[in-house]
Amino acid sequence: MKYSPFSQEAALGLLASLREEKGPVLMALQLMQSEFGYVDKACVELIANFFNKSRADVHGVLTFYHDLRTMPPTEHQISLCVAEACQAVGARELELAVKNKFGDEVQNAYCFGNCALGPAVMVDGKLIGRASLEKISAARL
């Protein structure tokens, strides 16, 4: 996936689009991540100042949500559902194989709503049903 390089100016420009929103902190963090691929540590202070919150408020939100990350992502992102419905069709075994092959690119997820066609995996934003190592490798290209 393609992201813009992080810069304070770009970040401030984006935050301006949320000026009218009620309760903007989580949205602001999500916006940073969708634009830059991650939430740069400088964003905490930027967001706090921009919306008149404390840095602790922003840090608290940043560390609560599993989606938000503070390091740039790997080139490919593989999210693997490891919840019950996918466990029932071999997600535990698939998890081992996929992590063994793709390492840092892989993160666990809990449900993509594809529970009748599991194991379910999201590869670079694309949902794969009845996933296997082969299908994941093919989708990753």
Next chain:
Amino acid sequence: MKVFVPGDSAAISVGADDVAAAITKIDSSIEIIRNGSRGALWLETLVEVETPSGRIAYGPVTVQDVSSLFEADFLHGGSHALSLGKTDEISWLANQDRVTFARVGIIDPLSLDAYCAHGGLLGLRKALELSSQALIDEVTDSGLRGRGGAAFPAGIKWRTAAQATSDQKYICCNADEGDSGTFADRMLIEGDPFTLIEGMTIAAIAVGATEGIVYLRSEYPYAIAILQKAIDIARADSWLGKSVLGSAHSFDIQIRVGAGSYVCGEETAMLESIEGKRGVVRAKPPLPAIEGLFGKPTIINNVLTLATVPMILAEGAAVYKARGVGRSLGTQVFQLAGNIARGGIVETAFGITLKELINTYGGGTLTGRPLRAVQIGGPLGAYFSTAQFETSMDYESLIAAGGMLGHGGIVVFDDTVDLAVQAKFAMEFCAIESCGKCTPCRIGSTRGAETIDLIIQGVRVYENKRLLLDLCEVMTDGSLCAMGGLTPMPVKSAMINFSSDFTGAAR
């Protein structure tokens, strides 16, 4: 020439986009409609062709089958190894009672014309003629209970919010659908988003709300995109906006996307999250219907609850509540998931047996191995054994059987499952997803996972089982919300119904 190829993300996950592209490549004059899924997910990609005698289905179609479909003249319903006959006559679909899902899979989800041609907006027009009181009475009278899990009567919640006085009220739709094994909210949003918008608009009129928010999980990017388009269309059509369908009511809807937190499906954590904060559960009272989002009266309902309201108004409460059993009235959208041969959506009146759902509809396990366990109601729901297959699927019977219906997800496991491992996962999931407010939930879950591990390893099995039961009691009694309060349900049901997995002996 019209061909239907589902644009539902489950269908796309097994190649629907490629099938659609392959059809267009062979004959670009064919009009391809990306309908929602019919819900028979094991038949995806289910391709349908419109013929003078009705829609004819083929499935499961893969991209490799497309050229042979053309050779078989599928455009005129020609026979092929994947022929399923008329879609409406496929017994798996024909035997269902589709109410909430009446249009899903049938229409183009983003065509307002198709929506109205299939009964769309009738409920909202009816609502605009009624007084708030009469409207809420109709919803109360239908017996509709919340489909998100807690099963609270929708009409009573609405009445509370209607009676609150405030300059601003909100309708929040809970589309966080965090339970593994559930996908009905997603399929409704992807397959018939206008129904949800209509239901939310009716709720707004009933209580005098002007703003609606759909809290949609980030794991559903396809649903987010479709719903946003539908909202834009409804706005352009002057259905949403300053004057709802020319009336004096103003109402608009915004989507807020979740950020990967299960507990944010709990209604007060969801409010915190929409307010942009950590998703920490609030104590009740105050009830959200009185003091909810930004301190204002707020109705929080699940997608299916809201999406059922238009039909109740269009056809009348009496028609809806004629279905079902006891205090479980109307239909339930069951979701068959996990290790199941014929998984998908089964909407039918409450009161069907578990056996009928799993055997008659589901066709047993996908692997063909013996079925061993079924988890009903998501990660906080109980594990049942085949000995409980005669259980009637309604709210009260499931509680009596030691479980709960939750959001209606049913996850099937074959005989390779180890219920001690599943119980350990339930505790681990609670540890990962706990909001952290209560000690029994935040710390007890970790201790619980460790204790189950000891049992699995055969360490002081008897003592550790007693300790685990004691811990479960503390979690049940000492947790503010159902995250910590119900995590003991899968754990204890596994211990009771599958005691042989908790002996410490290697299986």
